[in-house]
Amino acid sequence: DIQMTQSPSSVSASVGDRVIITCRASQDISSWLAWYQQKPGKAPKLLIYTASSLQSGVPSRFSGSGSGTDFTLTISSLQPEDFATYYCQQANSYPLTFGGGTKVEIK
């Protein structure tokens, strides 16, 4: 199985800050990676797919990059509605696997 490792597990940031979350796969997954945002009590929401493609309706302050084993999610200017937990997910092969999550908290 492909293991997905996210870091950091949590980050404290202020509105307007640039936030970078990283995700590492245990083997090459090409660009088959997605990022999701989840708020408490809600279902996750797809933000980025194929590592860097922005899902329709997602603000452009979110961007993704990387390929192979190392990936990043960047929030260029953190907004109040962005405080949430973020997960990466590999789609290269079954079983599909998620990273452990990164909680973005208010500083």
Place this chain on the structure above:
Amino acid sequence: QVQLVESGGGVVQPGRSLRLSCAASGFTFTTYPVHWIRQAPGKGLEWVAVISRDGRTEHFADSVKGRFTISRDNSKNAVYLQMDSLRPEDTAVYFCARGMGDILPQTRFFDSWGQGTLATVSS
């Protein structure tokens, strides 16, 4: 608009069974695979299973293989997760989610989710 609604959760004793349903609307159901993903209380996301558009292909997480089955009824726009031999560690909110697009492996991304249904396994 795309809508997925889960139902069937509840409290069940270890070793018993539960059947979850996922009702879909707002899109051409037969065009998309459907996944189940779960989240234990206070924990992260765990992918559980997927069924193809025509219902002929399935995949499962190792943690549920042999205990869970997945099926779909395209005439009813519904997907089902039959959970047998339940264990306390199966306690979670179960989400159904639509696989994205119709090209592999993009169908392994989840572009629409239901609100989830809680299954609790406890004596």
